[in-house]
Amino acid sequence: MRYLHGVDEENASVHIREAEKQAVLATCTRAKCGTVIVGNNHVIGLGFNSPPASMESQRRCTVDKSSYDKKVTDKTCCMHAEQRAILDALTSNSNRVKGATLYFARVDENGKSKAAGKPYCTLCSKLALDVGISEFVLQDENGICAYGTEEYNDISFNYKPEI
Ligand SMILES: [Zn+2]
Numbered sequence: 001m002r003y004l005h006g007v008d009e010e011n012a013s014v015h016i017r018e019a020e021k022q023a024v025l026a027t028c029t030r031a032k033c034g035t036v037i038v039g040n041n042h043v044i045g046l047g048f049n050s051p052p053a054s055m056e057s058q059r060r061c062t063v064d065k066s067s068y069d070k071k072v073t074d075k076t077c078c079m080h081a082e083q084r085a086i087l088d089a090l091t092s093n094s095n096r097v098k099g100a101t102l103y104f105a106r107v108d109e110n111g112k113s114k115a116a117g118k119p120y121c122t123l124c125s126k127l128a129l130d131v132g133i134s135e136f137v138l139q140d141e142n143g144i145c146a147y148g149t150e151e152y153n154d155i156s157f158n159y160k161p162e163i
């Protein structure tokens, strides 16, 4: 992982702000996340988190995760912003996905920028790696940082909560 500086940081912050605009649209009641995927200097995919197909009948935001059996693979409630943006890019710009950069952002309930925190979502890290996204860019407490997608997947699987 590396922190971006100078022009790289400025360019990345434009896309992080776009990802925050997506996050504002999120309807998940647990978290508001947004993603923008950029390939060849074009925005090729957008996403925010909400129930699958935006079906209220599929909303699970208030279900206690510990109530699911351990065999239930994915205990998160909504479609993730990264999943949505990757599916969007594959649908509308499939030839630009390989080597593209994914920008991820969170906002609080008032739509204000919020640090993304340490990577832990292995659903999204595997998916991004599998489709050939090259970098995951996000804003943490110390600035805007870029992870190689393979590194991001390893870090996600090794996540431990801070004590
Ligand atoms: Zn949710």
Ligand SMILES: [Zn+2]
Pocket (backbone or CB within 6 Å): 080, 082, 083, 121, 122, 123, 124, 125
């Ligand atoms: Zn995810």
